[in-house]
Amino acid sequence: DTGVSQNPRHKITKRGQNVTFRCDPISEHNRLYWYRQTLGQGPEFLTYFQNEAQLEKSRLLSDRFSAERPKGSFSTLEIQRTEQGDSAMYLCASSLEQGATEAFFGQGTRLTVV
Amino acid sequence: AQSVTQPDIHITVSEGASLELRCNYSYGATPYLFWYVQSPGQGLQLLLKYFSGDTLVQGIKGFEAEFKRSQSSFNLRKPSVHWSDAAEYFCAVGASGGSYIPTFGRGTSLIVHP
Numbered sequence: 001d002t003g004v005s006q007n008p009r010h011k012i013t014k015r016g017q018n019v020t021f022r023c024d025p026i027s028e029h030n031r032l033y034w035y036r037q038t039l040g041q042g043p044e045f046l047t048y049f050q051n052e053a054q055l056e057k058s059r060l061l062s063d064r065f066s067a068e069r070p071k072g073s074f075s076t077l078e079i080q081r082t083e084q085g086d087s088a089m090y091l092c093a094s095s096l097e098q099g100a101t102e103a104f105f106g107q108g109t110r111l112t113v114v
Numbered sequence: 115a116q117s118v119t120q121p122d123i124h125i126t127v128s129e130g131a132s133l134e135l136r137c138n139y140s141y142g143a144t145p146y147l148f149w150y151v152q153s154p155g156q157g158l159q160l161l162l163k164y165f166s167g168d169t170l171v172q173g174i175k176g177f178e179a180e181f182k183r184s185q186s187s188f189n190l191r192k193p194s195v196h197w198s199d200a201a202e203y204f205c206a207v208g209a210s211g212g213s214y215i216p217t218f219g220r221g222t223s224l225i226v227h228p
Contacts, residue, residue, distance in 0.1 A: 004157075006157075033215070033216070035218075040123075040220075040221075041220055041221070042118075042120075042204050042219050042220045042221045043158070043204070043218045045215055045216075045217065056215065091157060091158070093158075093216075100146065100165040100166070102148060102160055102163050103208075103216050104160070105150075105157040105158040105159075106157050107156055107157040108156075108157050110155070
């Protein structure tokens with residue numbers, strides 16, 4: 001296993017279009033997190049899953065944002081009707097269940113909305 | 115709710131000089147604490163972590179950090195900085211109980227002069 005994988009690495013889209021990002025976590029990790037990072041800021045938590053259950057989604061930025069993890073393995077993050085303010089790096093991380101464990105991050109998807 | 119403060123936005127040091135990056139956290143119980151490093155356009159790499167036990171923890175690339183409960187701090191140190199250490203450094207706190215969602219500071223940008 002080579003770690004957390006995110007695709008695509010870069011995405012340029014026109015305002016108003018929908019975009020979907022994929023995250024493949026480390027295989028034995030049952031927790032998966034999505035973060036957003038804007039320039040000069042730290043990662044901002046969006047949502048997380050334990051297996052296929054989405055346990056926290058109140059921090060998603062608007063109802064245009066949604067995430068799924070249908071079989072408890074890979075996850076997708078969708079942004080509908082993109083706006084220029086959605087331009088950011090979207091980071092995925094995975095970890096074992098809560099406890100003394102750390103999160104491992106993917107390289108992120110850079111979204112540019114033009 | 116947990117939070118992290120990194121008071122220094124930028125730190126400039128000369129190559130070979132010592133380094134200390136500050137981190138203060140807010141959390142009601144014993145926290146899990148992390149330092150991550152991010153190179154431009156990349157994801158986050160874990161430098162070191164504190165869960166319990168010895169308050170001085172060693173990490174990769176010659177970094178260490180000390181947990182001081184009385185000061186709610188977890189400062190990162192390195193005795194001799196290399197030019198390749200130039201990057202963005204993020205401190206993070208994870209709750210030892212509850213939902214355990216890693217929360218990040220805004221980061222400190224390290225600039226290394228030759």
